[in-house]
Amino acid sequence: DVKVTQSSRYLVKRTGEKVFLECVQDMDHENMFWYRQDPGLGLRLIYFSYDVKMKEKGDIPEGYSVSREKKERFSLILESASTNQTSMYLCASSSSGRIRVEKLFFGSGTQLSVL
Amino acid sequence: DQQVKQNSPSLSVQEGRISILNCDYTNSMFDYFLWYKKYPAEGPTFLISISSIKDKNEDGRFTVFLNKSAKHLSLHIVPSQPGDSAVYFCAGAAIQGAQKLVFGQGTRLTINP
Known part of the structure; x- marks a missing residue:
């Protein structure tokens, strides 16, 4: 069965801390994504990656970075956490489609609170 | 710039009736659309x-119905069941290029018994 695993369900961090959110997929997917979900704003793309060591900025990359050292693992890094980064973070993966957009498989999410 | 819009934050429908969720998009490059629950x-x-x-x-x-001229799509659920109560997101993407999905704000659907 398809699985995207996010390491933490809930995290509480202090302003200024460096935060790591980890995501692992077991489907050998090429593409991996990080979204955040906020009420009234839907899911917004932070960063994505098409291959190992490759990364592309999404719509709201400011304050974040990512790392993809292995195909199955995609990490989101908050260099210096701020209160406006309190959110639900969702990791997703997909295979590469040539004739259609392949659907995303999502993890269960990490609810991050920055105090 | 909200490329995909779901203008109804919430919708309440009686069990057994039809639920209709709407979505509008502005990016004419989008040629593939998905609904998530x-x-x-x-x-x-x-x-x-x-x-x-x-x-x-x-x-x-x-x-799902797509009206390209109006840049509008809708999701119909019939008959609606209590297990359909969830938040529904529509998303658009272009097959050529980045293939990243752009999501709407979501609509919370509540099915009343």
């Missing part, structure tokens, strides 16, 4: 998709 404390799960070469796609109780 999200329960609390879970990640979104894929529900149904449609390519721009079609104007309708059906899967059981779920039908």
Whole structure:
């Protein structure tokens, strides 16, 4: 069965801390994504990656970075956490489609609170 | 710039009746659309998709309609069941290029017994 695993369900961090959110997929997917979900704003793309060591900025990359050292693992890094980064973070993966957009498989999410 | 818009934050429907969720998009490059369903404390799960070469796609109780000239799509659920209560997101993407999905704000659907 398809699985995207996010390491933490809930995290509480202090302003200024460096935060790591980890995501692992077991489907050998090429593409991996990080979204955040906020009420009234839907899911917004932070960063994505098409291959190992490759990364592309999404719509709201400011304050974040990512790392993809292995195909199955995609990490989101908050260099210096701020209160406006309190959110639900969702990791997703997909295979590469040539004739259609392949659907995303999502993890269960990490609810991050920055105090 | 909200490229995909779901203008109804919430919708309440009686069990057994039809639920209609609407979505508008502005990016004319989008040629593939997907609907996702999200329960609390879970990640979104894929529900149904449609390519721009079609104007309708059906899967059981779920039908998605696409009106390209109006840049509008809708998801019909009939008959609605209590288990359909969830937040529904529509998303658009371009097959050529980045293939990243752009999501709407979501609509919370509540099915009343």
